[in-house]
Amino acid sequence: MERETSIGKKADEFLQMFRKGEEFTQELLKENERLRFKLAQLEDAVERSGDEAKVRLYEERIKVTEDELNSLKERFRQVEEENKDFAAKYVEVEDENNNLANLYVASYQLHSTLDFNEVLRIVLEIVINLIGAEKFAVLLMEEKTNELIPVGAEGLAISDVPKVRFGEGIIGTAAREGESYFSENIHNNKGSNSMENPIVCIPLKIKEHVIGVIAIYSLLIQKKKFSNVDYELFNLLAGHAATAIFSSRLYTQSERKLTTIQSFLDMLKEKPRR
Amino acid sequence: MPNILVVEDSPTMRQLISFAMKRIAGSKVIEATDGVDALKKLSSEKIDLILCDINMPVMDGLKLVSLVRGSPGYKDIPIIMITAEGAEEDRKRALAIGANAYLPKPIQTQELIKLVNGYISK
Structure with a gap:
């Protein structure tokens, strides 16, 4: 009888231990799941932050390129203006040349004879x-x-x-x-x-x-x-x-x-x- | 290298036109004092373009143009008339005889050079 009581007590103790083990296992599984979820979140965040950095990089590059384009456009405009000035000056010089040629010919002819x-x-x-x-x-x-x-x-x-x-x-x-x-x-x-x-x-x-x-x-x-x-x-x-x-x-x-x-x-x- | 024949009885105009033509790169200017002189120069030199006055002694510009156009060897030479006659009927008459262009005096050198360059490049 005493032996039966002892076996029952041990069985209860084992059962309790088993239940605790089950609870611990359950907790471990939950923790594992939570960590997996966290890891997935972190991985996603890392991936997303990588894309944003690339976008920022591209945006910066676009901005630099746009600035260069604007600077080139401005330079082009300036060169065009200079070209116009040169063209106008060329026409002016050509006119002056022609006028001088007329005056030279007239003067040359006038003094070409004593008759x-x-x-x-x-x-x-x-x-x-x-x-x-x-x-x-x-x-x-x-x-x-x-x-x-x-x-x-x-x-x-x-x-x-x-x-x-x-x-x-x-x-x-x-x-x-x-x-x-x-x-x-x-x-x-x-x-x-x-x-x-x-x-x-x-x-x-x-x-x-x-x-x-x-x-x-x-x-x-x-x-x-x-x-x-x-x-x-x-x-x-x-x-x-x-x-x-x-x-x-x-x-x-x-x-x-x-x-x-x-x-x-x-x-x-x-x-x-x- | 284009050879340009300048036919003009006035020494002043001849010198002025020759002066302008020499500014065309590679051009050679040959001068004639009237139509007959121009025909002589045409027979002795290869001419690419003729600049011609209308009122000239011995043979005038209109007679010269009609003779040039009637001659198989020279009929395709471009002829630009330069004259003091600025009326529309004078221009029409010169073009009808066979002149390619008509420039009234006093000439604008730039305009003349542009016109000549146009015919030479053709």
Whole structure:
């Protein structure tokens, strides 16, 4: 009986131990499951944080690239502006070159001869071809009579151009003042039918001494207005044409005098022989 | 290397046009004072383009153009007329005879160079 009680007690103790073991196992299983869940969460977090870092990296790269693109765009815009400036300057330099070529040719031609008629022809050519005048006349100062006498004309008969008294009318005043005259009618290309009222009057001057005048009455139909180079040409004509005309006149006169003196000397030499 | 024949009786204009043409890279300028002189130059030189005035002594520009267009050897040479006659009927007349282009005086050098370059590059 006592032995049976002892076996029952041991069985209870074993049962209790077994139950505790079961409970412990249950707890271990729960803990394991909890840890597995935690691990899965951590793994997921690690994975997610890796993607975010990559996204941040890519975003930074995009930002740098965008900044570079904007900087390149700005540089491109600046280069384009510079190009435009260069193109404008190139056109300006080309225009200036062409103008200088015109002035050089005009000056070269004016001083290429000492023949008065040829100089006069060159002046007429310059006024037609480089300035674009249709009707005009060249008048030279006659000191003895104090008059401006027509010596050459284009687009009109020289006989139609009247002599002008120094200081009288537009032509005479331009000669006296030594200042160029430009009519208000230039830019509507109407021209002038009156020989006393040219649309442009350019005094031919050697320093301040006026030796003549170029009077323009109308421009070629296609010539709508004067450009900067035209005014430069007027200045050039005022000085260079005057010098060329004056020199050629002096040369022609001296040639004539030389021929006369030579003939006179020849006559003197011939006399003793008789 | 294009050979450009400048036909112009005025020495001033001849020099000015030649001056402008020499600025075209590799070009050679041959000058003639009138139509007859131009025909002589055409027979002795290979010409790629003619720049021609209308009003000239001996033989004028219009006569020269019609002769050039009637000659099998030269009929395809581009001809640009440069003249003081700026009226529309003058332009039409020159183009009808066979000129390729018509430029009224006073010439704008840049415009002339551009025009010539256009024909030479063809």
